[in-house]
Amino acid sequence: MTPILQINSLKASVNGMPILKGVDLTVNTGELHAIMGPNGSGKSTLAAVLAGREDYEVDAGSILYQGADLLEMEVDERAREGLFLAFQYPVELPGVSMMNFLKTAVNSVREHRGLRPLGAAALLRLAREKAALIHLDSRLKKRSVNEGFSGGEKKRNEIFQLAMLEPRLAILDETDSGLDIDALRNVADGVNGLRTNDRAFVVITHYQRLLDYIIPDFVHVMYDGCIVMSGGKELALELEARGYDWISENGVPA
């Protein structure tokens, strides 16, 4: 068990407004962590800071990713180093074909890992295999990235890309929101199929339901920019039963 991600006392702000107010979190390879918490508590902000979004200012603290200073790395460097963010709101890219996008992304990651770039045929084979894994409608592969995709299709597409890029650390930001029951199962099956000893997941969700399918090793509660409570999978059930008021009444640090 080696730590893949170590977040220490992380403080971050947007336009001078503090949002993350001291986050500590360690994720080891092979683990799956769930982060829950009320709207606006800073979950997506944490994901954005990890992915390297520029509008977020890191004011204090540190992030080590595979032992290296993550904050020193460019957005694309992080991705090539195996960090993957499944977006809460995937972006539509009109005119950018799925296959061309996947080819460029997969091969830039492969090249970074010292692997040979995949040709068109090999890539298509890989795409077919991975699309089947998460039941992505194969016709979507012929369209522009996310353009006109339904909410659920966009989320599936994120997991499809995750499967294609085989990251070391995947952060899923509310991938379950807006999914119907079947899609939820498909996405969960996809994630479970990708759980390995050398890969880690951070899953941001509002719903215990997802965690019935994807069993987390740890559950954390984010509240007003801090992780205020951590526990096993039973914490999610407790939250479901009691709501976040329970948190604010008990154990929110000053």
Add this chain to the structure above:
Amino acid sequence: MARGTRQDDVEARFIEAHHRLFGPGLNGEPGFLHNLRQKAIGRFGSMGFPSKKDEAWKYTSLRGILRTPLAVAPDCTAPPPSVRAIHGLDAHIGVFVNGRLHAGLSVLASLPAGVTIAGLGDAPPALVAAHLARQADFRGHAFVALNTAFLSDGAFVHVPDGTVLDKPVHLIHVISGRAPTLAQPRTLVIAGTGAQVNLIDTISADLAAPSLVNSVTEVFVAAGARVARFEVQDPAAHVSLVTALSAYQLQDSHFQNNSFTFGGQVVRNNIAMLPDAAGCETLLHGLFIARGRAHVDNHTLVDHAKPDCYSAENYRGILDDRATGVFNGKVLVRQDAQRINAYQSNKSIVLSNTARMFAKPELEIYADDVKCSHGATTGQLDAEALFYLRARGLTMPQARTLMLQAFARDIVDKVPIEPLRSVLDERIAAILAR
């Protein structure tokens, strides 16, 4: 128009050259060509080149190249440089070297009976007399007048009534010169009633010194005919280009022009469409990529003179470095032209803060039952989209290239000829990768 002496000197050089070349007499040519040239040089002399004071030339100046003494006589003795056909394209190819059809380089063997691709000099005189200089207005435009004043040969395409050409026609204008040169390609296309043709127009230029290409293309589209034209403009950075494209459309005809501008110093395209009968469809599409100090100006006019017509314009531009772009799209709907649908869209992406884009739609509407709309946007690449791509491992240049290709795709995808589309895709990728 009041002009300073310097400017007069510039025009005088062309007028003298005209006199030297064409002064003495007919040389056995048809009298009408001689008369046309005389009229045109007369008009040119009285108009002179446009200046920045002319509203239509506010942003675009060719003063630099026009001050250079330019050789106007075609340099026919020079061996033609290698002519680049489009890889994988099965087409009827007419190669015109300095304005004259080069039989050896052309590929015309499988041309269906009745279809003519020839030099203007070898074309049926009655057809030439009926259509040449009828569409392109040498009385109102100095550059058209200059081209017409030196007209002695050019490309001629005739697709007779009811003939549908399966293969496209590719016209390649080969231009060469060691010294600073003024090259003036001329093209006349006649599509008969119900005829159909896809026309590709390219210039293969080998010009060693700063030069000007001043081309004029006239297209006559008879009733029910369909003509689609594809022009690729990719001259060297020291070559400027002024083009005039004029199309005249009759009942229920379709004309579309697709222009791709990838090179050149100053490029000015003047497009004038006259759908002069009901039921016409007119589509104008353009894409340009301007870098360095390039200047690309697309001026379009759709003159809706008759009712029940449709026109749509879609122009896109990518500008970087210190490049400038201009789009001026004028739609004129005359009083009797009821039930016109006219759309115009102009989108530009400006990649540097020293590049500039000037976009001006001009709607002049005198009929009351019309639907016209226009939209112009100038902006940068979407930051959210760039972030998404980079978060998937693409470097900034890779992400930018992918998005710019996507932006260009809207126009490239309007090209139904696959080998041409591939060539365009490759060229765009190569330019954007620089």
